[in-house]
Amino acid sequence: MHRKGTGERIDPFDAFERLRLEVIGLEALANAANTTIDDYKIPPSADRRGLQRVHALVSDTAEKAKALVELADMLRESIMTRRESRQG
Numbered sequence: 103m104h105r106k107g108t109g110e111r112i113d114p115f116d117a118f119e120r121l122r123l124e125v126i127g128l129e130a131l132a133n134a135a136n137t138t139i140d141d142y143k144i145p146p147s148a149d150r151r152g153l154q155r156v157h158a159l160v161s162d163t164a165e166k167a168k169a170l171v172e173l174a175d176m177l178r179e180s181i182m183t184r185r186e187s188r189q190g
Contacts, residue, residue, distance in 0.1 A: 115181060122174040129167035135160045 139157045144150065 125170045132164035
């Protein structure tokens with residue numbers, strides 16, 4: 103596998119691991135946004151629908167990011183098992 107714009111080769115496992123770490127960062131960002139929304143106090147007279155919609159979208163993003171992290175962890179374990187069986 104080649105890195106875009108370079109002649110340098112990248113190991114597919116390294117590329118996968120980088121993608122996995124990016125997804126973990128996305129999950130952390132979504133969770134931080136969700137916590138911020140939960141802690142945000144709006145005046146009782148304000149229209150809450152906009153904030154509730156944002157909260158729902160951020161919560162959905164956090165849940166999907168968590169599912170991606172779990173999938174990435176499962177795939178990583180599978181890759182590691184295959185790598186070890188080929189080397190050993």
